[in-house]
Amino acid sequence: MTAQTTGRQSPTPVPAAVRRRLPSWFGTWEITLLALVVLAVALASATSPYFATGQNFSISATGALGLSLMVVPMAWLMVAGEIDLSVASTFALSATVFGLAVSGGLGTWPAIGLGVLTGAVAGLVNGLLVVDVGLPSLIVTIGTLGLYRGLSYVLLENRGISDLPPGLTTFAQENLPGTLVPYGFVAFVVVAVAAAVLLHRGALGRAVFAIGSNAQVARFSGLRVGAIKRGLFVFSGVVAAIAGIAYAGYISTVRASNGTGLELIVVGIVLIGGISMYGGKGSFVGVLLALLLVTVLTSWMTLGDAETAVQYMVTGLLMVGAVVVPALSRRLHMSRERRRSAGSVR
Amino acid sequence: AAEPSGPPPPRPVRDCNLTMIPKNTDNPYFAAVRTGMVDAQRELGGDLSFVGPAAGDVTGQIQRIQSGRQRGSCVIGISAVDSSAVAPALDAARADGSRVISYDADVSDGSRGLFVNMATADELGRAQFEILARAMGNTGEFGIVSSQSTAEVTNGWIDVMIAQLDEAEYSGMRLVRTSYGDDDAKKSYDAAVALLRAHPNLRGIMAPTPIAMEASVKAATDLGVADRVVVTGLGNPGNQAELLKTGQVPAYVLWSPRDLGYLTYYAAAAYTAGEITGRAGETFAAGRLGRKTIGPGGEVVMGHPITFTQDNVDRYLHDFETTG
Amino acid sequence: MSTSDTRTAPAPALPESRRRIHREAGLGVVLVVLVALFATLTPRFATGDTFAQIGTDLSIVLIVAVGQALVLFTRNIDVSVGSTVGLTAYLAASLTAAVPGLPLVLTVLVACLLGAALGAVNGALVATLKVPSIMVTLGTLYIFRGINSALAGSSQITAQNLPDSYSAIATGTVLGIPLMFLYALAVAGLAHLVIRHTFTGRAMLAVGSDPASAERTGIASKRLVFGAYTVTGLLCGLAGVLWGARYGTVDSSVATGFELVVLAAVVVGGVRITGGVGTVGGVVLGAAILSVISTGLALADVSPFWLQAIQGLVIILAITFDLVLRRRLESRGVST
């Protein structure tokens, strides 16, 4: 913070300006989430001897790969004020195409290419409908949620393909040799760090925030609002495809039902991460912390044999608590402040 | 996944944690299975974790397998939502020294040592089909309202039924459509309504899962066609005895879920104690059910399907208790 | 969550004489086209039975969708509706099963009150604490479902446990018109009256159109938001009773994922997810369009493996058609 900006123009004392602000990507919400993660880890470690182990890390990270990957583009899209509810269907459709290609004798890489292309096309269709036709993304992607999932069923009916290339299953199931770090985790970290840096430090990220806050202003600023949104939908499709193929490797099976309902968990994590449903706000760090929190809680409750009912209630209370407690304390703080300043005057 | 380095050392069930994973917990059928397991646990000891997702999903099952693996459960037993999808997780658990068995719904060969089956698919398919055929007088159109389209056990029965249609005796019967209600009351109801309305000549609905049967009965009643459309399939006397008593369903098929749980627990105990290894021909004591023999493919068949009617259903209610 | 606002430039202000059609006209045309299409595809479609079935089928969705629309009008959202329906369905059914002699009116009343109480929880949190509604209701989605699962466990209440009169709430007809449809129409009619013809209704849309302006105008936003959630909860309670009555089996999973169905109906009906725009009439048409699609496809006896794909496609085509039609009209100087 520079001193020059405070001095001359504002003779009024402005202590707020001197106080160093938290960076936009690590604000009070991220601190709240971090505290929750720490609390959850502490409780889990204290109550389960199996929690704080390398094996548990490895297992949890491997299991969360598909979900984790999909969170990345969803965070970007929602910052841009859009949403893609078709991700889990794209996830299944791409894996289906991949699986059919593999069982049709295509090599692993070409088959992956075909699967990813499917995802890209699926994303592009969403993008065109939203940007060029001008339909709201929520309803477009509710439609393509059905369409893409339906196409997987058309292609596979009730069959499953479980003869998948060993390279893929190794990637999706195993750790780097001699460590407890899954291959997939490494891939995710690379993607996540790149996505975080680009969103908060990149020109593209800045543009996406502007678009989400006020698309009209973004357009008047010469930003390619349409192209960027279209690109984000394609990105979403591509990542969903990669996630879907990786997940197929993880369970060694391609089925039309793979990942059913996953979209709501993905959206839920992005929202818990503090990204606004209306766009323009939020931080990728928050999203990563939310992902971590959800993974930790799932692992803890599974290890503790918690019933689904309990898991639901804990998850729900956590989400409500996470927004309500800070809001309450803010209110308390404000009313105390008001009383104090009123007192000092009278 | 890595192969187990050798068979894990035998462990008496008394010192064991057994992770038994149902397809879904919020289901009276699996609650009865659990009752049977608890019966056996009282007799044999051991620490039973009967855990699973509330609504059947692959991810939820995999998480429970892994939790069993991390706890070092000596047995992981599963009724698989998807036979191949849970296999990698089971393989990993086996590599870490757990013994894996399946019950009710099998997993891929090679990923388990033992499968406790209630009855053969052939018998179950036939038993259900025969009720329908008899009630329809071996002629007319019928449709199927099944559970998930990917439910392999049910699909196996449906295959058996379709094969039956080739027999001369049933040449007058025609399957018009198989639809899926995903074991959800609303979807099953909607599927049954669609079936009935799209096929005005329909004479029967085969519902090889209790929720679909309940929904199909309601759909036929609501559309006012209950008098000409027969509904049957798989039913649960635990909460569907009335369907028989009121005559809405002539008869339906099931087995004793309580015995299935009981037998599974005994098989698990013998398996972890090293008494059996899963080879065909081995036998083990199964408490009140007597001695059981392992068949080909490591499959233990509990018995035969039971056809429930309004006359016999009350005698079996004990098998469907869900206390404990 | 985007609208096409960014693409349309402000139109010049023009004299009052401009021709005008209802925004819902496009949806009406879509509905008619769909009906005509299915009628040509399947002769069985154009029968009284089919329309009765569509009327019944859309009712539960419509009742909840009306509530959801109220919430959306105020620039909030309620994704807990599925769980609220599920929980009230279970409570109402188990109450009826446990107290056989209970008058039905009382059951319905209790369910509505329970639902309203759940809605009020959402409303209180959203309105007074000004926390994002999506987070609150996503949280209560899990909480209500968790309570439902804890209470119901593995038990199921089936039609056999309930008196016949219970199921008659849903299956009865008056002059061949399904009762369910009449309830839904009554709810929609009342909501239309409130939204279109009372200050409260207009103020709700105002709050969603520009919350800051609402504050500066002195509109009691908090009360309106709280009210919208409470009414939604109440309607979910009613829907819960109807659900149990119609589908017969009530367990811990009733109406799972129902929030998406409802959202789809509301958004197809032209309600803007970011608030301030929409009509109850549009919601009725949205629910009807979706119901016609699913009923039509079912009657056409489409393979279940194709059903979902076609349904998704038709939804997209329908909303695209509506939009294109509206643009056409607008370019011809008809404002909507």
Added chain:
Amino acid sequence: MSTPVIELSGVAKRFGGVVAVRHVDLALFPGEVHALLGENGAGKSTLVNMLAGIHRPDAGAIIVDGAEVTIPNPRTSRALGISVVHQHPVTFPDLTVTENIMLAGPAPRRRTRLLDWGTARRHAREALARLDVHLDISAEVKHLSAADQQLLEIAKALDTGTRLLVLDEPTAALSTREVDRLMEIIARLKADGVSILFVGHRLNEVFALADRVSVSRDGATVVTGPAHEFTPESAVGHMVGRSVETAFPKAEVELGPARLEVRGLSRRGAYTDVSFTVRRGEILGLAGLVGAGRTEIARGLFGLEPADSGEIVLDGAAVSIGSPQQAMRHGVAYVPEDRHSEGVVLEHSIGFNLPLALLERRPRLGLLSPQADRALAGDYIDRLRIRTSGPDQLLGALSGGNQQKVVIAKWLATDPSVLILDDPTKGIDVGAKAEVHQLISGMAERGLTIILISNELEELLAVSDRVITFYRGAQGPEFDRRPFDAEQVLAAMTGQVSDVHV
């Protein structure tokens, strides 16, 4: 005069660490027009908001008819007879004009408690007729131009029962005709004994209207007195606390070759057959009433709403400009007229907003430097005297005028060669306005081509080299600086002449 209608005594208001109003004393008497002057960010709107029941004072008292009152919400304010026109229109964009007017006051109801739409529409028509504006009362407000929205705001406030009418820069988006109309209405209200608090930056308007003047600086009233005791210069001196130059003489610039040429540009429903040439170093003013189509021409040139026909020639070569990116590649920049919906992102900081128009030039996957952003912001905060706690301050917490300065800075930062300014100084205080004029003039000296649209004729004539008039989308007479004859320009703008050719 009698007793004041409303008196403010020592009121203060702070937002977190920022003191917006430090100590204000103000007495408003019936039948007087009281002008409140002050620099951007001096706390005028905050004061207005306290009267409107939007902010509660932290200290001090509001006294109505001799009794201290609290105004907890806007309804109470209205009940006390206070009507407020806010600086930024308080409208519901998705609702119709009728509904907007209805929601502002007690809505007409039938005995059934249902709304009486007939009466509501009649009220709306009457309210608009009072101002002599013609709006489609069933149009949604989002389809109205900024000027029409401002007029709607005023119409809403002109309620019968009003005892104090507060106008916070009501004329910022208006052109001569509407301003004149407003003046008439104010005079009439004044005669009826209504007290009027007028906040504005156009000093000529202020002095034409005001009976008394208060000047506030840094959140405190520094002087109050009868209007005739002030001169524009002395008022500005009080506002700034030192003497400042409020007008910069237009620099004589050697004009270069033609930079931008427009031939026969038309867009259906907006403008027809527009042709003009602007040279390097030239400042071309576009004059017209609200609705003349100037904004649409500007948007056409910037590729936002491309023209249907006609030609745009840059440096002698015909170009096609179909999108803002293309326009920007040709060095064209456009400072839009509506800062909230087109200019800045309110929920982000100055450091975020300033480089926004530069983003498209950056490599897509390249990284930004927060230090550079902040330095850029700091630079313009200094140059345009933006009153803020620093580059991290959110736009939404800036005063209206300071937001406008950010809009201008954002486009200056792109270093354009053709700059189109659409009412750039709206809401900007006199001192800053002079600085903007100097900036523009300096840019012209450096060879930039500038097209200036302004609703303030005085400004347009002071800054432009040449002025083209528009009336209802048609190009009218053109005037050269020699100097301008304001009367003739005005006549051309209002469509009364076509023979005065220059």
